[in-house]
Amino acid sequence: MKLSQLPTSDVKPAPLVNMIMGAEIFQALATATRRDIFTLTKNPKTVEQISKSLKSDPKMTRKLLNCLVSMKLLSKNEDKYVNEPIANNFLVKESPFYQGDYIRLENSGYDLWKKFDQALKEGTKPVIMKQKMETKDLEKVVDPTFTLTMANFAMRGGAQRAVETLSKIPEFKRARKMLDLGGGTGIYSIGLALLNQNLKVTLFDIPPTLEISKKFLSRYGVEDRFELNGGNYVQDDLGDGYDVVxxxxxxxxxxxxxxxxxxxxxxxxxxxxxxxMFALKIGNWTCVPKK
Known part of the structure; x- marks a missing residue:
């Protein structure tokens, strides 16, 4: 076919280009998070100051910082870089809304995504349930980064919404004893305990996870109202007399x-x-046992 001019398209490729560039953009974010750059740039700093703190190559450090500026995570004023509000809120370690663990978990799975084509052809292998039947096996398969990532997820708004919803239930206001089953960091039950000052909580999870829980309980000052119980909830005794599970x-x-x-x-x-409460508030098969 003979053309008189180059073809043009009314459909813009920008969304597709963003998808193609997504892996590179994410790797810039993952590297910056791994090196904790956003904690350094809470206050304005030069490339030289940042590079010295990171013990990194100044030229490559400048390239990464400029990339983060283009991603609207940093701003640059003359020769100094400083966090934008979104970075201060979600990418500084001390922030209660920190998302760095989530970023690290996603980054650790990149090699698996390269096998997507193989999985499409062969399917995926189911999780071996025997691993979840013994506490010692659970301790091997549970990644602390996953536990922290769940807290990252929760603090993006899920925990706040759940706590607000449950706090409006009349029975909750009268509750005195609660079981947080597989509670991880305990962030949900911490929120509930802060609203109900008479509530005592048993946080049940495997022992390594409870070591992480202790740090969160201390952060929110509720250690004296929590009992930590380590084990495997599908087979171990959970206690009794709870008003809320x-x-x-x-x-x-x-x-x-x-x-x-x-x-x-x-x-x-x-x-x-x-x-x-159990019969009234929960309505699908995963939560209501058959009589």
Missing amino acids: FASHTFYGYPKEMLLSLFRRIVGANTERFKR
């Missing part, structure tokens, strides 16, 4: 029958107030 992002991969057995144990061992 809370669980979030912890039942992944368990078969339905195992969860139903767990829920029957929970309902059978707790207060009448809890049983009424």
Whole structure:
């Protein structure tokens, strides 16, 4: 076909280009987070100051900083770089809204995404449930970064919304004893305990995770109202007499029958107030055991 001019398109390629460049943009963010650049740039600093703190190559450091400026994470005034509000809020370690653990977890999975084509052809192998049946195995397969990432997720608004919703339930206001099942850092139950000053919480998770929980309890000053119980909740004793049992992002991969057995144990061992709340407030098969 003979053309008189180059073809043009009314469809703009920008969204596609953004997808193509996404991996490179993310790697710049992941590198900056890993090197904790955003904690350094809470206050304005020059390339030389940042490079000296990082013990990095000044030329490559400047390239990365300029990249972060183009991503609107940093701003540059003359020869100094400083965080934009979004970086101060989500990328500085001391911030309660820190997302660095989430970024690290996503970055650790990049090699797996390269095998997507293979998975498309062969399918994926199911999680071996035997790993979740023994505490010692759980301690091997649970990544602390995942636990911290769940806290990152929660503090983006999920925990605040959950706490606000539960705090409006009349039964919760009268609750005195709560079980946080597979509670991880405990961020949800911490929020609930801050609103109900009479609430005592048992946080149940595997022992290595509870070491992380202790740091969060200390950060919010609620250590004296929490009991930490280490074990495997699908087989170990959970205690009884709870007015509230809370669980979030912890039942992944368990078969339905195992969860139903767990829920029957929970309902059978707790207060009448809890049983009424359980039947009234929870409405799908993953939470309501069959009689």
